Every structure is written in structure tokens, then in C-alpha cells.
Amino acid sequence: MDGGVFANLMHGFSVALQPSVLAYAFAGCVIGTLVGMLPGLGPLAGISLLLPATFGLNPIIAIVLLAGVYYGAMYGGSTTSILMRIPGEAASVMTCIDGYAMTQRGRAGPALAIAAIGSFVAGTLSVVALMFLAPTLASFALRFGPPEYTGLLLMGLFVLAYMSGGSMLKTLAMAAVGLLLGMIGIDAMSGYTRFSYDVIELADGIGIVPVAVGLFGLSEILLTAGQPTPPAIQRPTLRQLIPSLEEIKLSVGPISRGSLIGFLIGIIPGSAHIISSFVSYGIERRMSTHPERFGKGAIEGVAGPESANNSAATGAFVPMLALGIPTGPITAVMLAAIMVHGISPGPMLITQQPDLFWGFVASMYVGNVVLLILNLPLVGLFVYLLRIPYSYLYPAILCFCILGVYSVSNSVVDVWIMLGMGAFGYVLRKTGFEPAPIALGLILSPMLELSVRQSLAMSGGSYGIFFERPIAITMFAAAGVLILLGLKPLLFKRKDWREKVGLEDQV
Amino acid sequence: MQQTGGASRGLRSDVVAxxxxxxxxxxxxWQNRAYPVGTLAEPGPGYMPLMIAGALGVFGLLIALRAGTSPLFNAVDWSEGRRGIVMLIACGVAVLALERIGYRLSMTALLVFMLGVVERKRPVPTLLVAFGFAFLSYYLFASLLKVQLPHGPWGL
Structure with a gap:
């Protein structure tokens, strides 16, 4: 489709404002807000649950609905973090610290309002960036061959290892476990069935949904079930939501920085929305003239991370739409939702499917407005849900996990995989390992294998092909720099970046 | 997470990991022996698994060697573990039953067990929540959203 960005956007609005698309965007936002609020039922589980229901819809509606759930969960996650100190999903962990401290000081309303406004501003700004960046990146990506894709995928894994803040070795080990899991099933190049042990379902490989729901959803339930009942919940009135002038002033900088940081981190493969909130919190604390206020109810500690995680959620759509590369399990499931309809993701998607791309972009503007309305005036309504005791809630979430995983391919084997991954995720979290790289490794594994083997075949078996092409060598160089930066604290006994930004006593 | 080990002795969690x-x-x-590795110019289906297994082995070795500051394995708090095992077994039984007695009955049974036995809730709320959730979620997903869910005896 020809025409400038704004002409295309107008076309997108003509798609997004169709009543059926609007209705599904609204439904996605409501469901997303709910799943974001419920511990153990994060955006991934929510999207997985809805995935089979989208098979009968047209692809535009399917992706609009699922994207609504994704960024709705980013908004919803802040509510439980601020009011109950329970992160509805992992990206809201940092919001708990100062958000809940504000609640204890009777400032729950402004904390919720700033979280919603920050999310709205970041969400909107990042859609603008997505709108300009994705088509440019897509046309640039036409120059990518197998060596460039290899460089990009490896760089993504190293960025995740470096940014995740924990041990780089442990993150890389978990990514390797994920890559190994991705080897299960039919080899696309030779037709060999690997590691399937005569289980027919394994011949298709291990799906991302059972692995991710097990590692994130089920393991969270295993960790939290049986914990003491949380304290009574405050329900702020509309008037109590209005922040003071000083709180607004203090939030402007963190919201702007959070939007930028979140978007930049979002476009790199990894658990962007989680990492971005950690980085944003650290930066705000470091930049503050009164860092001692952090942890005791600093509004900047709410504004920055909440803006960053929403911005990262949108940033993650850039490589997904422009390159066809999922940056994490959530975008992988969303790609699956459009591939079911025979649409091939990749650099040609934007030109071949303008209705899908621009309709999706426009729907995100609409979704952000819907979420602002849902999360400010209607927050009291959603809070009622939090009054359900967790002892009733988690068995229901458990059933939702089984339902969601089973219904993706009507396979009991998938549910067994989910249960196994749940137990594995629990053990990993208990022993200080982060499960997110497993999911990313699993997603990237087939792409990485194909690009490595094609590159080697192209070069007649020479690894030099990765260092002869400018784009590929740039990416490998970036990966190399990250390895060296990761080794620095090991060699020189320096503090790691998380300690430097002041997170060591918070997480 | 847990306290880091200081002077105390014992097996470190990172050594075990x-x-x-x-x-x-x-x-x-070892399992990869069944697949041809091929040559560098024409890598076979066994090439990438071998490379990744090699990398994993090296990472594992380095993690074990650098385990000095990790917590003692015995000091890791596994207090939720027992409840977790019960939950996983209950889910496993429900999964075995899922395609035999159908979604609604198996989920009802799972919820009755979780609420009535594990959480020790009173019978009336337990039954109301169990039946309500199983039948409402079935109606929402199978009837309205046309998601295929297994049926059991009597069409349930």
C-alpha cells in the first residue's frame, strides 16, 4: 500500500473503528486488565487461553484481541501491585515497592492515577515510534540473509543474558536448555524426527504455550498457594485518584524516560517488559536527588517502571511485525495466531497485509484510550475482584491453565508438559535461576538452527561467513561486547549493573 | 531469594544445579548419537543439538565451579513443596480423567479436591464454586467461543 505514514494510519483507523474490531479491542482490554490483576494468570496465560477462540476470527480481529490482552495486562498488573503488594504479573514487581508504600501512606489513588497516565502516555508514544520504525526496519530487513539472522538471534540471547541482572552464566544455561527443547520434533531440513521417543505429539515439537504457562503461571501458583491472606484492600474514590501538582511534576521525567527506555529494550529479543521496569526503576533511583525516598513511597518509582513496561510491550511488536521474529513467548503466541490464518510473518508483512498492520497500529491508539478509562474511573469496580480470597482464586486459575493449554491443540501431552514445566520452574526459581530464557530459547531454536545451517551451507562450511558481511559482523561484535561486559565483574570483582543502579536491596 | 553462604560448609545449590x-x-x-551430525558444509540433524549440548555442559561446569557464594542447598526453603506436590498430583489425575470423563466432571472433581481437601473450605461453597466454575467456563469457552473441549458420559 502506497502513501505516507499518516495516510496509512488513517486507513488503519478505518479498519480499527469498525464496530466488530472495536468490540474485540474493548473485550481484549477488559480481559487483559483482569488477567493482569490476577496473580498466576499473566498476559501469556490469558493470551494462550484465548488463542483457540481466535482461530475462527479474521486475522485482524484475532491480533487486535490478543494485543488488547497483552497491554491490558500491563495496565492491570499495576493495580494489585499498588493496592496489595502482589504483582499481578512479573513486569509489575518494581511497582510494588513504592506503589504499596504510597498506599500505606494513604496515597493509593494518585499512585493508581500516575500508573495509568504513565502507561497511557508510554503506550501512545511507543505506538507512534512503532508506526515509524516498523516499516523502515522491514525494508532494511530485506537485506538480511541467514548469517544476519544468526547474528540477530544470538545478539538477542546475549542481550537477555546481560540485561537480566542475575548471573549471565545461569541465563545462558537456561537459554541453552530452551534451545535444546526446541530441537525436539521434526528437523525442517532433513525430515528426521528427533528426541520424540515415539510420542506422536512430540514429532511436532514442544509448543511454547505449555512451556510458558508451566514455567510462569503454574510455578507462580506453586510458589504462592498457601501463603497468608493479603491485607484488606483500599478502594479509592474518583476524587482520591487526583494526584497533587508536585506528584505530577515529579512524574513527568520518569514517564518520558520510562517510555524511551522501555521501547528500546522492547525491540530486543528477551523478556523486555520485565527487564525494562527493573532498569527504569534503577535509573530513576540513581537520578533522583533524594534516592532515600525510594522504597518509602516515591511517585517516580511508580511512574518510571509502569511507563517502561507498557512501552516495552509495544516495542516488542516491532521485530515481530517487521522481521517475523518473536521477542518472547507472548509475541510468539501472537505470531502463531496470525500464521493460523495463512499469513507469513516477515519483512513483507507490512506491504502485503496493510489492513492487518495499520489496523493493528490504529487499534493500539484506541486500546490505550479504552484502558485509561478502564483503569481510572472504573478501578473501583475491578478492585471487587481482588476481594475473592486467593484460596478460591488459585484453584480456578489452575483450571484455566489446564483449559488453555489443552485447547490449543486438544492434546493431553501438552498438559503433561505444562505440569512438568511448572515443577521445573518452581525448582529453578527456588535455586536462583530465571525461567524466562528457557521460553526465549525454545522460540528462537528453530530459527537459529535454520539460519546457522543455511549459513554454513552457503559458505561451504566456513564460519567466516558470519564475519564477512557488515550487518552480521556488527551484530556479532555487539554480542561480543556484551560477553566482555558480562565477564568484567567476574574478572575485576566490580559491582554488577543492578547493584550500581541501586536494586540490590530491593529485589 | 535465600541467604548467601558464608563460612558454613555443605553442598552449594549452584554445585547441584x-x-x-x-x-x-x-x-x-548421548541421545543425539542416533542422528547424523553431517559435515560443516552440510550440517545434519545432529549438528545443532550437539553444539547446544556442548555449550550447556560448559555452562553447567562453570556454574558448578563458581558456586562459592551461592546458598547451601540444604538452606533453600522448600516449605511450599509439599502442597505443590499435592497440587501437581491432583492436576495429573485430572488430566488422566480429562478425555475419559470430560472437561466439566474432571474440573469439578479437581476443584472439589483443591477447595475441600487442600484448602479445607466448607462443603457448600466448595460445591458451588466447583460446579459453577466448571459449567460456566465450559459454557463460555465451548459454547460461546467454540473451543473444542472433551465430553464425558451423559454428554457432560
Whole structure:
């Protein structure tokens, strides 16, 4: 489709404002807000649950609905973090610290309002960036061959290892476990069935949904079930939501920085929305003239991370739409939702499917407005849900996990995989390992294998092909720099970046 | 997470983790013998699994070697573990039953067990929540959203 960005956007609005698309965007936002609020039922589980229901819809509606759930969960996650100190999903962990401290000081309303406004501003700004960046990146990506894709995928894994803040070795080990899991099933190049042990379902490989729901959803339930009942919940009135002038002033900088940081981190493969909130919190604390206020109810500690995680959620759509590369399990499931309809993701998607791309972009503007309305005036309504005791809630979430995983391919084997991954995720979290790289490794594994083997075949078996092409060598160089930066604290006994930004006593 | 080990002696959690990762790598490498590795110019289906298993083995070894500051394995708090095992077994039984007695009955049974036995809730709320959730979620997903869910006896 020809025409400038704004002409295309107008076309997108003509798609997004169709009543059926609007209705599904609204439904996605409501469901997303709910799943974001419920511990153990994060955006991934929510999207997985809805995935089979989208098979009968047209692809535009399917992706609009699922994207609504994704960024709705980013908004919803802040509510439980601020009011109950329970992160509805992992990206809201940092919001708990100062958000809940504000609640204890009777400032729950402004904390919720700033979280919603920050999310709205970041969400909107990042859609603008997505709108300009994705088509440019897509046309640039036409120059990518197998060596460039290899460089990009490896760089993504190293960025995740470096940014995740924990041990780089442990993150890389978990990514390797994920890559190994991705080897299960039919080899696309030779037709060999690997590691399937005569289980027919394994011949298709291990799906991302059972692995991710097990590692994130089920393991969270295993960790939290049986914990003491949380304290009574405050329900702020509309008037109590209005922040003071000083709180607004203090939030402007963190919201702007959070939007930028979140978007930049979002476009790199990894658990962007989680990492971005950690980085944003650290930066705000470091930049503050009164860092001692952090942890005791600093509004900047709410504004920055909440803006960053929403911005990262949108940033993650850039490589997904422009390159066809999922940056994490959530975008992988969303790609699956459009591939079911025979649409091939990749650099040609934007030109071949303008209705899908621009309709999706426009729907995100609409979704952000819907979420602002849902999360400010209607927050009291959603809070009622939090009054359900967790002892009733988690068995229901458990059933939702089984339902969601089973219904993706009507396979009991998938549910067994989910249960196994749940137990594995629990053990990993208990022993200080982060499960997110497993999911990313699993997603990237087939792409990485194909690009490595094609590159080697192209070069007649020479690894030099990765260092002869400018784009590929740039990416490998970036990966190399990250390895060296990761080794620095090991060699020189320096503090790691998380300690430097002041997170060591918070997480 | 947990306290880091200071002067106390014992097996470190990272030693255990590193050894487990090395064992996984060895197992994958051993199983990979069944697939041709090929040549560098024409890598076979066994090439990438071998490379990744090798990398995993090296990472496992390094994690085990650098385990000095990790917590003692015995000091890791596994207090939720027992409840977790019960939950996983209950889910496993429900999964076995899922395609035999159908979604609604198996989920009702799972919820009755979780609420009535594990959480010790009173019978009336337990039954109301169990039946309500199973039948409402079935109506929402199977009837309205047309998601295929297994049926059991009597069409349930």
C-alpha cells in the first residue's frame, strides 16, 4: 500500500473503528486488565487461553484481541501491585515497592492515577515510534540473509543474558536448555524426527504455550498457594485518584524516560517488559536527588517502571511485525495466531497485509484510550475482584491453565508438559535461576538452527561467513561486547549493573 | 531469594544445579548419537543439538565451579513443596480423567479436591464454586467461543 505514514494510519483507523474490531479491542482490554490483576494468570496465560477462540476470527480481529490482552495486562498488573503488594504479573514487581508504600501512606489513588497516565502516555508514544520504525526496519530487513539472522538471534540471547541482572552464566544455561527443547520434533531440513521417543505429539515439537504457562503461571501458583491472606484492600474514590501538582511534576521525567527506555529494550529479543521496569526503576533511583525516598513511597518509582513496561510491550511488536521474529513467548503466541490464518510473518508483512498492520497500529491508539478509562474511573469496580480470597482464586486459575493449554491443540501431552514445566520452574526459581530464557530459547531454536545451517551451507562450511558481511559482523561484535561486559565483574570483582543502579536491596 | 553462604560448609545449590545441567547435556549428547551430525558444509540433524549440548555442559561446569557464594542447598526453603506436590498430583489425575470423563466432571472433581481437601473450605461453597466454575467456563469457552473441549458420559 502506497502513501505516507499518516495516510496509512488513517486507513488503519478505518479498519480499527469498525464496530466488530472495536468490540474485540474493548473485550481484549477488559480481559487483559483482569488477567493482569490476577496473580498466576499473566498476559501469556490469558493470551494462550484465548488463542483457540481466535482461530475462527479474521486475522485482524484475532491480533487486535490478543494485543488488547497483552497491554491490558500491563495496565492491570499495576493495580494489585499498588493496592496489595502482589504483582499481578512479573513486569509489575518494581511497582510494588513504592506503589504499596504510597498506599500505606494513604496515597493509593494518585499512585493508581500516575500508573495509568504513565502507561497511557508510554503506550501512545511507543505506538507512534512503532508506526515509524516498523516499516523502515522491514525494508532494511530485506537485506538480511541467514548469517544476519544468526547474528540477530544470538545478539538477542546475549542481550537477555546481560540485561537480566542475575548471573549471565545461569541465563545462558537456561537459554541453552530452551534451545535444546526446541530441537525436539521434526528437523525442517532433513525430515528426521528427533528426541520424540515415539510420542506422536512430540514429532511436532514442544509448543511454547505449555512451556510458558508451566514455567510462569503454574510455578507462580506453586510458589504462592498457601501463603497468608493479603491485607484488606483500599478502594479509592474518583476524587482520591487526583494526584497533587508536585506528584505530577515529579512524574513527568520518569514517564518520558520510562517510555524511551522501555521501547528500546522492547525491540530486543528477551523478556523486555520485565527487564525494562527493573532498569527504569534503577535509573530513576540513581537520578533522583533524594534516592532515600525510594522504597518509602516515591511517585517516580511508580511512574518510571509502569511507563517502561507498557512501552516495552509495544516495542516488542516491532521485530515481530517487521522481521517475523518473536521477542518472547507472548509475541510468539501472537505470531502463531496470525500464521493460523495463512499469513507469513516477515519483512513483507507490512506491504502485503496493510489492513492487518495499520489496523493493528490504529487499534493500539484506541486500546490505550479504552484502558485509561478502564483503569481510572472504573478501578473501583475491578478492585471487587481482588476481594475473592486467593484460596478460591488459585484453584480456578489452575483450571484455566489446564483449559488453555489443552485447547490449543486438544492434546493431553501438552498438559503433561505444562505440569512438568511448572515443577521445573518452581525448582529453578527456588535455586536462583530465571525461567524466562528457557521460553526465549525454545522460540528462537528453530530459527537459529535454520539460519546457522543455511549459513554454513552457503559458505561451504566456513564460519567466516558470519564475519564477512557488515550487518552480521556488527551484530556479532555487539554480542561480543556484551560477553566482555558480562565477564568484567567476574574478572575485576566490580559491582554488577543492578547493584550500581541501586536494586540490590530491593529485589 | 535465600541467604548467601558464608563460612558454613555443605553442598552449594549452584554445585547441584551445575551437575544437573551437565547431566542433561550428557544425556542430550548421548541421545543425539542416533542422528547424523553431517559435515560443516552440510550440517545434519545432529549438528545443532550437539553444539547446544556442548555449550550447556560448559555452562553447567562453570556454574558448578563458581558456586562459592551461592546458598547451601540444604538452606533453600522448600516449605511450599509439599502442597505443590499435592497440587501437581491432583492436576495429573485430572488430566488422566480429562478425555475419559470430560472437561466439566474432571474440573469439578479437581476443584472439589483443591477447595475441600487442600484448602479445607466448607462443603457448600466448595460445591458451588466447583460446579459453577466448571459449567460456566465450559459454557463460555465451548459454547460461546467454540473451543473444542472433551465430553464425558451423559454428554457432560
Amino acid at each position: 551445575g551437575v544437573v545441567l551437565m547431566l542433561i547435556a550428557l544425556l542430550a549428547g
